[in-house]
Amino acid sequence: MKYKIRKNWSETFGVMAKNPIILMPFVLIAFLELLALEFLYFSSRVPLSYIANPIIRKFFGEAFIHYPGNLVVLPRLFYYKQVAIYVFVGAFLTAVAVNIFKNIKGGLPVRAKAMIRNTLKSYISLLVYAILISVLVFFVQKADTFVFTKAMRLLSRLLKISIMPVYNIGFTLFLFLSNLMMQTFLIATIPIIVIERVSLLKAMARSIMLGLRNFLTIFALIFLPFFIYLPIILLKSFSTQIMDKTFPEISLYITVAGIVITIFLDSFAIIAVSQFLLDRKKSTAGKTA
């Protein structure tokens, strides 16, 4: 039977609008990220500079501890902190959000303490999953760079044109699509851990199988939120040029905008996939009955 994506989106939106508590774990992630960003933004000034400057100088160079170099390196440093936040609390809080959603759909009460206690049982699985995803994202980026550069060089040689003007934008879009593909196979892992209460390996295997069997459906489901985030990704990849044409602090504003938008988009994507899982479960149960 054909799955109705629009219906899923409207149901997801409806549940989130009626129960904004679902957003709370994502708000908490955003809060931690904003706090980390504040520390990074002020890391070139006293008193944080006493600790941060020697580290930044060692890994990035003298120019990046001074204005405006510190703002050039800010998005990169923030990315590292974001990965750390995701690994230690992000995946866990995402699972809490799925748990809240599951209880709302099941007509069960939503008690914060109980939700957290319940999800804490899967903390190690979620931590390992977050590490795996971060490593995977890193390797996908490396592989993308290799493949895209080779392909562009070949294209440039064949067509005898310079690809430099479109390289950056092309690479950003290529990376965006490959991340989307990767997410299509793995995004259901956390909802599966929470809803079906299975181990990490089983959840990952099921998520991959789900992605294989329903590739277009899941791809379409998560495409919208990912697509809305695309302008931020493009702004981030051109941040140095934008900084040069406008003012250096713009890199900070782009990062903040990215964090705020992510609250809604991440929650929408994960809840839409959870909704899909519940719908599937329901239809399988219906068929069996």
Place this chain on the structure above:
Amino acid sequence: MKKIIWIMVIVLVGVYAALATLGTGGEYAAEKLLYRAAKLNEKIAANPDVVPPKLVDSIENDIKKLLKKYPDTEVAKTANIKLTEFYIAYKKYDQALAHADKMIKKYEKNTGILSMAYFFKGVAYEKQDKWQSALKEYHLVRDNYKDTQLGMQMPIYIANYYSRKGKIAQAEAAYGEAARFYENIERENSKKPLGYMASLFLVQTYVKADNFDSAANVVEKTLDKYFSQMAVMQLLPLVESIIVTKLKNPEKAVEIYKTILAKSKDEKLNKVLQARVEALQKDKK
């Protein structure tokens, strides 16, 4: 939920306010001011003659504000240099000279800044066609700050001035003087970085004076005496342009390349050199 969100907002605002207050003033604020002034200057530098005077004044005021507010920061050194450059660029020569004098007083122990301040004075005089006064300043830079980048550049700079103005005899004499200056520095600092730098300037001097035989000799000697990957990278183009192109002596170039091949452990470089040797030998046949 609302209460938690409010607490988060208060924490974020509080941390921001605390860090902003603690970080007020100092290098960062000065760097920000200098960046703004430099950026504005960059925009109008393309066509300074058609820029409204108010805009020009705003750059000057920004830098002056920085120097007044943060006189002892590291950025103030750069700001002082930028302000003098700014005065020269906008033909405010009297102010440039006065500011250079201020720099000389303020940074009396900083040879890098001192050499720059005297050089700026020279440039300000030169731009006003007061060559003798300019020359006095350039000689001062050359004689007192020979271990700085500017001090090293002065002899060839002076000779180039005469050459540009078509004063052939004076240019020849100045190139001769420059060559002796660099030879002395090289001798006094043999096998040291300063000696190597002097050798590079000596090559430049001979090239500018159209004395390609001497330039080729210095290139060969420098490669032998200061052999390193960096020296090879800097001197190889000179072997091509001087020995192969100007002197039309590929045999000499091959001899030099073979010497490098015997010493170099850089496989990539050796491959390129080997190919070049073969190409030069093929051309000869």
